[in-house]
Amino acid sequence: MSPVQSTCPRCFGPIESESACPACALGFVRRGALLDVLGPTEREQRAAEVEEFYTHSPFPGYAPADDAGTILDRSRKSGFLAALDRSIPPDARVVDCGCGTGQLAAFLALSAPHRQVFGVDGCKESLACGDAFRERTDTRNLQFVRADLFDLPLAEASFETVICRGVVHHTPDPEGAIASVARAVAPGGVLLLGFYETWGRAFHCLRRGLSKVRGKPIALLDPILRRRDLSDEKKRIWIQDQYYHPLEHILPMPGVLRTLEGLGFEWVRSVPPVPQDGRGGIFEATDRPGALGRTGLRAGWMLAGLNDPDAGLVALVARRKRG
């Protein structure tokens, strides 16, 4: 049997070895095709706690019947994911930092076989789900890597598109985490950073407070728990993630924008809103909102909170300046 081949996330060379990249010497532990850069080392207590949490509730999780077709269909029905796919060139190099079980990375890889897509996460269990899916669907342009967000095995400025969605607010140092993922973006490349926004998440904080008083979540107030088409397992994972997470920050959009601008990025847009009618991508620059515009956006997110299936997760898209 020929040895399993992986792709190095740092120099993009092929890897067949069990412990180090022959070209750049990046060290790892091999788990099938998955490269574990963290290895069995001791990690900081909070990070270990977060990994333990996702070990029991890998997020977002696959449905048992998921295959390449269902992932593509479901993802293309989402205005946001369809726009993201349209925006990323079909031969781009993409990394999803904190990919969890890797649906987004899998979608972007399946959708364009010449894209080179990496999914990096700290949770062994989540990555095992993702890698099993990758193997089942024989998705060859997708590589999963286990690593810590604060010590990414990625070369500086080496990716045209870096995605980090729903992750930095689950670290002890969101600003440091933003700086860490931003380093991998090539000049002229794009970072899509999704985070719990203070105003956007206000309604969820209220809902979570009420659920604490009641002793369990109030399904009537939660658009995900109200859905009849979701399995009990999906809802259990949602409840754990949204109501009982051991480490969560909420971040004000103007502060995140300031951080990105300080790192040499410029405003492209926020999501929401998603470009309408299937036209346009989400990497096309829009006017940077002034103070009033930012307040308007945030007020809109707050009002949408009641029925928001993402519970206040918003994204900023920013482009790294050249030179």
Ligand SMILES: C[S@@+](CC[C@H](N)C(=O)[O-])C[C@H]1O[C@@H](n2cnc3c(N)ncnc32)[C@H](O)[C@@H]1O
């Ligand atoms: C809520 S999940 C988001 C998953 C995926 N991005 C999505 O949007 O569905 C957060 C992920 O961040 C990962 N994570 C949190 N802290 C991390 C760290 N310090 N290093 C690597 N991954 C981390 C967790 O393991 C988890 O899979």
